[in-house]
Amino acid sequence: MKEVNLELAIQHGLKEEEYKKIQELIGRVPNLTELGIFSAMWNEHCSYKSSRHWLAQLPTKNKRVVQGPGENAGVIDIDDGDVAIFKIESHNHPSYIEPYQGAATGVGGILRDVFTMGARPIANLNALRFGSPDHPKTKHLLNGVVAGIAGYGNCMGIPTVGGEVEFDSSYDGNILVNAMNIGVAKKDKVFYSIASGVGNPVIYVGSKTGRDGIHGASMASQEFDEDTESKKPTVQVGDPFSEKLLLEACLELMKTDTIVSIQDMGAAGLTSSSIEMASKGDMGIEIDLNKVPCRETGMTPYEMMLSESQERMLIILKNGKEKEAEKIFKKWELDFAVIGVLTNTKHLVLKFNNETVCNLPISSLSDAAPKYQREWIEIKEPEAIDLSNKVKDINLKTMIEKLVSHPNQANKSWVWEQYDHMVMCDTAQFPGGDSAIVRIHGSKKAIATTVDCTPRYCKAHPYTGGKQAVAETYRNLCAVGAEPIAITNCLNFGNPEKKEIMGQFVGVIQGMKEACTKLNYPVVSGNVSLYNETNGVSILPTPTIGGVGLIKDVQQSVNLKFKKENNKILIIGKTEGHLEQSILCYDLLHLNKGRPPKVDLDEELKNGKFILSMIGKGLLSSVHDISAGGIVLAIIEMCMSSSIGANITTTKKDLDRIKYLFGEDQSRYIIEVEEKQLSKVLDEAKKLNITISEIGKTQKDNLTIDQDITFKIEDLKKLNKEWFYKFNN
Amino acid sequence: MKASVIVFPGSNCDRDIKVALEKFQIQTTMVWHQESTLPKVDLVVLPGGFSYGDYLRCGSMASKSKIMKEVIKHANDGGYLIGICNGFQILTETQLLPGVLLRNKNLKFICRYVDLLVKNNKSAFTKKYKSNEVIKIPIAHNEGNYYGDKKLLDELNSNDQIVFQYSDSKGNINDESNPNGAALNIAGIVNKKGNVLGMMPHPERCIESLLGGTDGSGVFQSILQ
Numbered sequence: 001m002k003e004v005n006l007e008l009a010i011q012h013g014l015k016e017e018e019y020k021k022i023q024e025l026i027g028r029v030p031n032l033t034e035l036g037i038f039s040a041m042w043n044e045h046c047s048y049k050s051s052r053h054w055l056a057q058l059p060t061k062n063k064r065v066v067q068g069p070g071e072n073a074g075v076i077d078i079d080d081g082d083v084a085i086f087k088i089e090s091h092n093h094p095s096y097i098e099p100y101q102g103a104a105t106g107v108g109g110i111l112r113d114v115f116t117m118g119a120r121p122i123a124n125l126n127a128l129r130f131g132s133p134d135h136p137k138t139k140h141l142l143n144g145v146v147a148g149i150a151g152y153g154n155c156m157g158i159p160t161v162g163g164e165v166e167f168d169s170s171y172d173g174n175i176l177v178n179a180m181n182i183g184v185a186k187k188d189k190v191f192y193s194i195a196s197g198v199g200n201p202v203i204y205v206g207s208k209t210g211r212d213g214i215h216g217a218s219m220a221s222q223e224f225d226e227d228t229e230s231k232k233p234t235v236q237v238g239d240p241f242s243e244k245l246l247l248e249a250c251l252e253l254m255k256t257d258t259i260v261s262i263q264d265m266g267a268a269g270l271t272s273s274s275i276e277m278a279s280k281g282d283m284g285i286e287i288d289l290n291k292v293p294c295r296e297t298g299m300t301p302y303e304m305m306l307s308e309s310q311e312r313m314l315i316i317l318k319n320g321k322e323k324e325a326e327k328i329f330k331k332w333e334l335d336f337a338v339i340g341v342l343t344n345t346k347h348l349v350l351k352f353n354n355e356t357v358c359n360l361p362i363s364s365l366s367d368a369a370p371k372y373q374r375e376w377i378e379i380k381e382p383e384a385i386d387l388s389n390k391v392k393d394i395n396l397k398t399m400i401e402k403l404v405s406h407p408n409q410a411n412k413s414w415v416w417e418q419y420d421h422m423v424m425c426d427t428a429q430f431p432g433g434d435s436a437i438v439r440i441h442g443s444k445k446a447i448a449t450t451v452d453c454t455p456r457y458c459k460a461h462p463y464t465g466g467k468q469a470v471a472e473t474y475r476n477l478c479a480v481g482a483e484p485i486a487i488t489n490c491l492n493f494g495n496p497e498k499k500e501i502m503g504q505f506v507g508v509i510q511g512m513k514e515a516c517t518k519l520n521y522p523v524v525s526g527n528v529s530l531y532n533e534t535n536g537v538s539i540l541p542t543p544t545i546g547g548v549g550l551i552k553d554v555q556q557s558v559n560l561k562f563k564k565e566n567n568k569i570l571i572i573g574k575t576e577g578h579l580e581q582s583i584l585c586y587d588l589l590h591l592n593k594g595r596p597p598k599v600d601l602d603e604e605l606k607n608g609k610f611i612l613s614m615i616g617k618g619l620l621s622s623v624h625d626i627s628a629g630g631i632v633l634a635i636i637e638m639c640m641s642s643s644i645g646a647n648i649t650t651t652k653k654d655l656d657r658i659k660y661l662f663g664e665d666q667s668r669y670i671i672e673v674e675e676k677q678l679s680k681v682l683d684e685a686k687k688l689n690i691t692i693s694e695i696g697k698t699q700k701d702n703l704t705i706d707q708d709i710t711f712k713i714e715d716l717k718k719l720n721k722e723w724f725y726k727f728n729n
Numbered sequence: 730m731k732a733s734v735i736v737f738p739g740s741n742c743d744r745d746i747k748v749a750l751e752k753f754q755i756q757t758t759m760v761w762h763q764e765s766t767l768p769k770v771d772l773v774v775l776p777g778g779f780s781y782g783d784y785l786r787c788g789s790m791a792s793k794s795k796i797m798k799e800v801i802k803h804a805n806d807g808g809y810l811i812g813i814c815n816g817f818q819i820l821t822e823t824q825l826l827p828g829v830l831l832r833n834k835n836l837k838f839i840c841r842y843v844d845l846l847v848k849n850n851k852s853a854f855t856k857k858y859k860s861n862e863v864i865k866i867p868i869a870h871n872e873g874n875y876y877g878d879k880k881l882l883d884e885l886n887s888n889d890q891i892v893f894q895y896s897d898s899k900g901n902i903n904d905e906s907n908p909n910g911a912a913l914n915i916a917g918i919v920n921k922k923g924n925v926l927g928m929m930p931h932p933e934r935c936i937e938s939l940l941g942g943t944d945g946s947g948v949f950q951s952i953l954q
Contacts, residue, residue, distance in 0.1 A: 155779040422840065423741060423934075
């Protein structure tokens, strides 16, 4: 065995003071296996050592929250004894190294987090961010990631119903792959990961353990450099077929009365699963590593403990129930092995070839893990800048064409048609809408879900950006008629040891906190991904928010497609023409200075409630939130999705017209209303003090702006659809 | 009417087809692939999914499952048998239906609604459709590119075995309306006897307007007739 010393500890990603602390905690020099275990538990990915202090400030409760952060996934009550269980997680680093497997196992991992808790997964989403389309790796990464997500989710038979795809050069060396899953369970049949009962057997089920993914979590806690390619062996290899069997076997087992607790083996595999379960129950755990099913011969305790082989679970069974459980796993042709026992020693004890190869206090690995109060600097809101000179001469018609054909606004069907978004036969709203809608099987209710973030706003002013990301998901849920309930978050940032990056993190958290509190829309689960940097260059701060809402009667939900000609089109919310950090300035004119649009949470709440009540009364034919690209893109999207045109009048001239059409003021919606319902909508708006203005009417085939600019919807559709197909051809 | 749905490890449209059959009052039982007997039923369905993870070749391992002996016997005795998507692949692997299903021409999984021409509305599975009716049913597959040599294709044509073809919304059969490169735009065929149907599109996914359409209903209504 290698001699353990400071140098080896540093190679394991530990700092000098952390290595010292380990020796103090256990009163001796750890052996190699123990060092590996410490490095796995103490890295950023598993310990949240830089972020924990700040995460604790986020609100985590409302009357529907059953389980907040701290479990495999969050749980919310969706009435009738049902709960929705969901979480989002990053798989950024592995996906950059090996896009297909990295993305596939990202999906596999998040699925296990959800079905571990007793839920049948019903919807996958993902938020993907790639470098500039001109970057030589982008096409390869895009194709690999999308195929990987498709390969895993499709085989599992779980629909992938929504997501985001965005390109920005800040992701050139560090793409983001955030995968979210939602499952549904009965409230009284939720399973947790807290171990209990001295003498209860510890069971290993699923695939065999191989040498893949060793130190994956440590890898995900480091910056990238030129040697990144050499890290391929740290990427796990996925087998969705095994996971499908594991899913069915676990759900079958959960119907029996045999399980004490259950936890998936995700990052840091057997190490983190066994330690987390024991730690939560304040128990000890003893494992005989000779019993661990191995795929390869000659695996050492070090390798077994640090492998991140996929499709594995750790289960604490009630004593004596082993036979009953084993029968189920045999039926599904999966490995089942009793590998250990719960003890009262509060130690993790590992045996191999009749020798003790590890004996560590559980608390030294979990509670005693380092926590850092990283230094940070407050990032202030930038000065307002006047962009009038830069935009006053643009040609509106050309700019609209550029807008709809820009990769970030282009139709993403090339992506989502590779995902089976219909399997399970409950997808009531396909990708491309404001939120996906998935019916709860066998009922008339549905959940709506969306993932959103505007990283350029977060970069300009993290506090506003954090607030905006939360508010945008809220708006997208309201837009389909769903009552927003709670969020999950995936916080993707650069190196937290840099003060500005930590400042971004803190600012975003403070903004999120305010939005979640005000909107009564708490965080129930999430994940933090730091060190998203290559050669010292950080990504845009990207706090991906996954929102989940409830629709009581799915037949009442609405979408963004215009329904018929000669209906009224109205704008809800205040339009001030905020151009700084808009798509027009940032992506089309490359002016990335200035403030993001302000987010008035009172306005957000008020407008959201108004939209929900109007949808509830059946008064709205279609609804779309106004976000990136402003009013003009929102209307075009409503036209393109329905092939119905619109005739709009801005009553503004030149500069003001550009501001009006492209400005990205928040808390706004576009609604389509039948003439005969108009007075009811206006009356209600007046009563509730809602800002509402008429902008035009739906019409046949064309989009007309102020009678002087006309587009054929078919032409816009073609422009909008072309980009992905050409790029990937 | 009674039906059995065969469940292989990796099947994932098994519940969907059961829900659809039951919606049309067809009593449905699920049969695990390791069973050695089939209940007495009028219809057997091989559902979509990734049986055995699509390893080796799509449908190949499932075609050797224990229950398949009984399924083949059921078909040879004249019972109705439908294979949808992966089920169609299994049927070609058992050679109950001729031809093979290759990878899609663009080498990608494709999930979307497509237009289909009902080429033969006389079969037991399509008689509720009008002759040359164009319907919309979704596909969701990676290997749906039907291939057969000229002799086989001529035979399928002359025996009226082609029941569904990918078309445009007016019923024109051309390359633009062919999503996966299938020979003659074939989306579904029956055997010579007409009691075995294989189709790549998923009729069970469009029997409810909430989910995007109801054009799949015709398949189930036809069997009931």
